[in-house]
Amino acid sequence: MADEIRLDGERLYLRTMTRADLPHVRRWLADKDLRRRVGVTQSHNEASIEEWFDGVVADGNRRWFTVVLAEDDRPIGEAGLLRITEPWRCADVSMILGERDCLGRGYGSEAMRLLLDYAFGEMGLHRIGIGVFDFNAEAIRYYEKNGFRREGVLRDGYFCDGAFHDVILMSVLENEYRARPGNARRQ
Numbered sequence: 001m002a003d004e005i006r007l008d009g010e011r012l013y014l015r016t017m018t019r020a021d022l023p024h025v026r027r028w029l030a031d032k033d034l035r036r037r038v039g040v041t042q043s044h045n046e047a048s049i050e051e052w053f054d055g056v057v058a059d060g061n062r063r064w065f066t067v068v069l070a071e072d073d074r075p076i077g078e079a080g081l082l083r084i085t086e087p088w089r090c091a092d093v094s095m096i097l098g099e100r101d102c103l104g105r106g107y108g109s110e111a112m113r114l115l116l117d118y119a120f121g122e123m124g125l126h127r128i129g130i131g132v133f134d135f136n137a138e139a140i141r142y143y144e145k146n147g148f149r150r151e152g153v154l155r156d157g158y159f160c161d162g163a164f165h166d167v168i169l170m171s172v173l174e175n176e177y178r179a180r181p182g183n184a185r186r187q
Helices: 019-029 032-038 046-058 107-122 137-145 174-179
Strands: 006-008 012-016 063-069 074-085 090-097 127-133 149-160 163-173
Touching: 006 107, 012 107, 019 046, 019 074, 032 090, 063 107, 074 107, 090 107, 107 127, 107 137, 107 174, 127 137, 127 149, 137 149, 137 163, 163 174
Parallel strands: 090 127
Antiparallel strands: 006 012, 012 063, 063 074, 074 090, 127 163, 149 163
C-alpha cells in the first residue's frame, strides 16, 4: 500500500488503512460473532493485529481501506481487495462493518460500490470474487443485492464451532456490475 487512496461517496468514504486504525480493527475482531461470520477463527491481540497489518502493507496484491462516515470521520469498518492477480484481471473482496449501530443502514452497499468502482475503473479488473459461509444468509443476500452471483460451493470448506460448513463462491463481473442501474455511468 504505497500511495494514500481516498474514495469518496455520499455518506462515507474509503481511505487507505493506516496503523492508527488498528485499535478499531482489534475492537471489531473482539466480537466473536463477527469473527465467526468472516472466517477469523481466533481472537487477536495488539501484536497479532500489527503483524496482520504489516503483512497487508508488504503485500503488493492487496489494497486495504478503512470505511469512514463522512459526517464525523468515524471509522466503521474495513474493506479490501486481496489476491489481486493483475494478469488475470481478478481479485477477491472483503467487507466488514464492525460498528453494530451502522448495520442495516446501506453503508455496506455504498462502501461496496466505491470499492467496485475502484476495482473495475481505476484498477481495470474484470472479476471480483468472495467466499461466503452457508450459515451467513445475511451476507449472501448482501452480496447478491450488490450484483454478485453464486457460482459454486466448496463443500465442507470451513470448520467452525465443531462443525463443517459449505463455502458459497460468488463473483461479479465488470459488465454485470456496469449493467446494474446506477452503476453504468460510474467510471
